[in-house]
Amino acid sequence: MQIVHNQLSYFNNVLGGSISSFQGDRILQYDNDKGTGRIQTVSLGSGISYTEYDMDLNQDFNFDLKLDENRSLYFVYCLEGNFRFTKGSDSQKVEALQTVVVGGSNDTINIKLRGASKSNLSIIKVTQDGSAIDNNNHQELYDQLFATFLSEDGEPHIGTFNLKIKEQLLQIRAITQVGFVRKLLIEGIVNF
Template sequence: MKTLLLRSSNINSMFQQLSENLGGRLSIDYQEHQLDLENMVGQGIIRGLTFDTGISYLEFNMTFSEDCQLIVQNSRLWPICFAYCSDGSLMHSFGVDGEKRKLDYFQTGILASKEKKEQIFWFKKDVNLKFSLISVNMVGSMPSHKSELHNELWSTFFDQEENGTFIYIGSQNLKISDKISQLDAIAQKGIVRSLLIEGLVNMILALEIQQHSDDLAHLEKCTGSLTRKEMDRVKELSVFIENYPEKELSIKYLSDKSSLSPCKLQEGFKLMHNRTVADHIRDVRVQKAEELIKNTDLNISEVVYSIGFTSRSYFSKIFKQKYNCSPKEYKDRQFTLVATA
């Protein structure tokens, strides 16, 4: 079994240790570290960065060639870790001899120890793993940021635990997977990329905390009747809609394409996007239209029909609801901005 030992929460030291243990090519872009691997240890990418607020983000998108344990030692910061598994599965324990708990596909986990126990993540070989870890440092954070968030996390996940550890493995959450997909899609570089990542990481953190609250409020309620394969199909449909908004995307068509019943379609989209299938299609189309108006020379009618709408007046109505101006006003503003640049 391959052992990865991380003795520091400092992002530079952490990735130096990962590079020394795994090999690969390490690159840094405006404090974001990325380790690309394609060797005997495994294939994939590990990336991460730390923000001024004391929040760190670490993501493994890997297939290891042998079983691997990641040991995270931290004697100073008492971090609360928010874990999420987008693909594959893994095990977690506090200490080598601690109880192992499984974090499965689309599941959330919240992990903390007042006793500063080492955290161990167990990865299986030949498993396509996509795993993200958000750590909030509870000691040593900048004073200006050690306020409401830290106080709330401390009272929720530390004060009530007499034995010093807090482990919560939550129900499945597709909305977090969607936000992580948005992280992966960021194409910008430098400070813009860093700010976009920080914004999405904060949204993921909020969803993780909300998931915990929702699960406590609905202990007697299951998270839904969708199986893992059915949730995969919902994700695939979401990508399909984003890529082909101009198609005739009726419930029957999507149901036939995914082999999901209309009821399960609606349930899946409520889980992932917090809206109905029709509302999601409409929102995707309006966003695509905004991009076309801003970045192409197409007139409004051409934009309307290119993204699947048949009524210009209806399109204008929902565009104004979303952006607080008509499509023509928006296009005229873009032209004015370009002319005066």
């Protein structure tokens, strides 16, 4: 999950603020002329990471989700606001309560957030990394997941509006437990 931590360092360089670690989560908080916000990441093991973006930007902001040498899937859910999503030459607008599922390898996915508006996203990244998969049950689940969402052409899947996903993601934000228990609760909700 080094890529997720490198991305948080990139945000820190661009947006300013400070990065802290707490109970396995890495958190970037910023409050300056570029806006205010909080980005929180947690690595859940078995090739899964979860990141929350709660950003109120004063200007447009672009960032890339990089697909590495391993097959990866990104589940990007827009809780509030909207964003433009670009992979290759295809660019689409994603509204609040919609999900984008995209994957592949060695591609770049660009997310563009509008300035002067609040953006609230949650991103689940699943990487099919052989060293992260600890048993055959996980391997079978990953195979089904990638077969379902990763088409030959790598086209993104944009879902319809879904309040149930928002409810699940808000449950993650409401978790008050710390340490290993928090991580297990987040992992359970993310798997659901």
